[in-house]
Amino acid sequence: MAPNTGFTLWLTGMSGTGKSTTAAYIAARLRQVGRNVEVLDEGELQNDLWAGIGDTKDERNMVVRRLGFVAGLLARNGTAVLVPCVSPYKSSREEVRRSVGKYVEVYVDCPTEKLIERDTTGKYKKALNGEIPNFIGITEPYEPPTSPEVTIYSDTESVEDGGTKIFQALLDLGLMTTDELKIITGKKMKANPLPAKKARRDEEEAPARVAAVKAAKAPKADKGSKGAKARPATRAARVGKPAPAAKKKAAKGKGR
Secondary structure, three states: OOOOOOEEEEEEOOOOOOHHHHHHHHHHHHHHOOOOEEEOOHHHHHHHHOOOOOOOHHHHHHHHHHHHHHHHHHHOOOOEEEEEOOOOOHHHHHHHHHHHOOEEEEEEEOOHHHHHHHOOOOHHHHHHOOOOOOOEOOOEOOOOOOOOOEEEEOOOOOHHHHHHHHHHHHHHOOOOOHHHHHHHHOOOOOOOOOHHHHHHHHHHHHHHHHHHHHHHHOOOOOHHHOOOOOOOOOHHHHHOOOOHHHHHHHHHHHHO
């Protein structure tokens, strides 16, 4: 695809995993090759896009939809849009995937214990003490993606390592060129089939395959039994009604 192709790079993960840091790293390198880039950071846009909105599940999903809407507008006009956002619920992330088109999901993962250990804001400690209600990962669940295009383990991988994974995925999806990535990384990168795409396709096709297997195993109706009447359940019921021939014979005997 042409260098001006827009797309949405959605970075999801719990608070403090490094989503914003990774987004800033990718954005700087995309600008290096002349890409139009916008970063829609959940934390930075809060006062402008959803001031006063709470943190219930419905409200969090509304925030994700708003970010997705803006990202879609920018992406379809040739902008590479990076969205670092906790976005804890799978349903709203999948809704954005369907609506924006060229969507690349990056799951920035890190064990909760590590996040608590390196937390400089004190939010995790306050959440553990009950001072912050509805805190994702502590009092509210985070739903990890099942088949993201990229997974970064920020407790063991550097920002550069995570960036390389993202650039490889963008190349695999045809959203960046080998020439662009040679400028960014200094290496000649080769496009490969993206495993996550196959996994997602397999997941989507699974219900149809299961239905086909069940249909094949279902017992078929016996052609010989079509239209046959059920036999009486007891012997008395079977012998209680004499056959027509027997009736005629009995009547003939009486006439004698």
